[in-house]
Every structure is written in structure tokens, then in C-alpha cells.
Amino acid sequence: MSTPSFAIGIAGGTGAGKTTVARTVADTVGEAVTRIPLDNYYEDLSHLAFEEREEINYDHPDAFEWELLREQLETLLSGRSIEMPQYDFEVHNRTDERVTVEPSDIIVLEGILALHDEVIRELLDLRVYVMTDADVRILRRIERDVIERGRDLEGVIDQYLETVKPMHERFVAPTKKQADVIIPEGANRMALDLLIEKVQAELPDDSPRSDAPDRELSFTDQSTD
Numbered sequence: 698m699s700t701p702s703f704a705i706g707i708a709g710g711t712g713a714g715k716t717t718v719a720r721t722v723a724d725t726v727g728e729a730v731t732r733i734p735l736d737n738y739y740e741d742l743s744h745l746a747f748e749e750r751e752e753i754n755y756d757h758p759d760a761f762e763w764e765l766l767r768e769q770l771e772t773l774l775s776g777r778s779i780e781m782p783q784y785d786f787e788v789h790n791r792t793d794e795r796v797t798v799e800p801s802d803i804i805v806l807e808g809i810l811a812l813h814d815e816v817i818r819e820l821l822d823l824r825v826y827v828m829t830d831a832d833v834r835i836l837r838r839i840e841r842d843v844i845e846r847g848r849d850l851e852g853v854i855d856q857y858l859e860t861v862k863p864m865h866e867r868f869v870a871p872t873k874k875q876a877d878v879i880i881p882e883g884a885n886r887m888a889l890d891l892l893i894e895k896v897q898a899e900l901p902d903d904s905p906r907s908d909a910p911d912r913e914l915s916f917t918d919q920s921t922d
């Protein structure tokens with residue numbers, strides 16, 4: 698167990714490529730990187746019926762349990778393990794499962810509002826915003842939500858127009874100003890190489906290093922998060 702030396706936040710709109718960027722960094726650098734998906738910190742809505750949970754605005758900051766995220770991030774950064782909640786998009790709720798996450802040298806927090814909360818921003822050493830055009834993002838989202846999140850086309854479009862798009866404009870896009878680095882067009886090889894180089898430079902000398910060659914960029918099933 699180590700005390701993390703570097704924390705990165707990766708924000709951006711839905712479908713921008715945040716998970717792909719975070720996963721490529723983690724896969725390339727190896728076990729020194731721990732990914733924290735912000736989605737796991739959606740509020741526990743067990744007290745609501747499924748039909749009520751379907752109506753929630755999941756793109757508003759109030760949908761997240763910020764206090765728990767702050768507390769768990771601080772715990773990890775102080776070198777102690779956490780019991781991270783897990784999220785199930787198909788039922789719009791946390792699962793009963795918690796996963797033990799040990800602190801590692803590099804912590805990567807990724808999610809639409811990863812740069813929204815001031816306390817969390819202060820805990821981050823590098824703030825990244827992944828910027829991808831809205832038309833590309835909605836096309837990716839339709840495909841992903843239908844295939845991986847149990848949604849139908851009409852529902853994805855309604856949700857996008859009613860909450861995802863307006864909340865993106867109100868809360869997500871403005872966090873671009875908080876970023877140290879903006880990655881255009883999602884995961885692009887040059888940007889990823891620079892990010893990976895930076896992460897590797899921040900690794901302490903005794904950190905486990907991956908001997909795997911640089912990963913090819915692949916845009917496949919993301920459902921294992």
C-alpha cells in the first residue's frame with residue numbers, strides 16, 4: 698500500500714471519451730493507477746421506486762453524493778483504503794456491493810462533473826477536460842445506452858433533450874475553465890501520449906511500472922466499469 702503522489706480529474710460531456718482516456722492511461726501505466734468513476738457516487742435512491750428513479754435528473758450536481766466522494770478521495774490520498782460504492786445504470790441505483798480500493802500512486806477521478814466541486818478540485822494535481830462535439834457525443838451515447846445500459850432510443854433522445862443537454866451547458870461545459878489541459882476530440886493519440894508521459898514522470902522511483910508496450914487505442918465495450 699502506498700500514499701498516492703498524484704491525483705488527476707478527467708471531466709467532459711457524456712460520450713466525450715473520458716472513460717476511454719482514463720482506461721488507456723491506467724492500462725498503459727499499470728497497477729500504479731487507480732480509476733475512480735464519479736458515476737459510483739450517484740446518490741443511493743433505494744427509497745424510490747424504479748419509475749421514480751427513471752425521472753431523476755442525473756446530470757444535475759445534486760444527483761451526486763459529494764460528501765462521500767470528498768471523504769473517500771481524502772482517505773485514498775492519505776494512504777488508506779476505501780469501500781467504493783458500485784452503480785447499476787440499468788436500475789438507476791447503487792448496487793449492494795462495495796469494492797475495496799487500495800491507494801495507489803496515481804488516482805484518476807473521471808466523470809461529467811469531476812471538476813465541478815471546489816473541494817475536490819483542490820485535491821487534484823492535474824485537471825483535464827475532454828472536449829468532443831455534441832453531435833458525436835449523442836451518437837456515441839445512443840449506441841452505448843441502448844447496448845450497455847438497457848435503454849431504448851426514444852428514452853435516450855427524450856433524456857438528452859430534457860436534462861442531459863441543458864445540464865451540460867449549465868454545469869459541465871463551464872468546468873472547462875477549471876482545466877489545466879483540454880483534450881480535443883476525445884481520446885487522441887498525441888494527447889494520450891503526453892498525458893501518459895506526465896503520469897509516468899510523477900511516479901515515485903519505487904513504483905511498480907508496466908512492462909507492457911503502449912496500448913493501442915481501442916473503442917470497444919466499456920461495460921466492465
Ligand SMILES: Nc1ncnc2c1ncn2[C@@H]1O[C@H](COP(=O)(O)OP(=O)(O)O)[C@@H](O)[C@H]1O
Nearest residue numbers: 711712713714715716717837883884916917919
Ligand atoms: N476518440 C474516440 N474515437 C472513437 N470512439 C471513441 C473515442 N473515444 C471514445 N469512443 C467511444 O465512444 C463511447 C463513449 O466513450 P467513453 O470513453 O465511455 O465516454 P465517456 O466516459 O466520456 O462517457 C465508447 O463506446 C467508446 O468506445
Ligand SMILES: Nc1ccn([C@@H]2O[C@H](COP(=O)(O)O)[C@@H](O)[C@H]2O)c(=O)n1
Nearest residue numbers: 710711712755756786789790808809861
Ligand atoms: N441512472 C443513470 C445515471 C446516469 N445516467 C447518465 O450517465 C451520464 C454520465 O455517464 P457518462 O459515462 O456518459 O459520462 C450522465 O449524462 C447521465 O445522464 C443515466 O442515464 N442514468
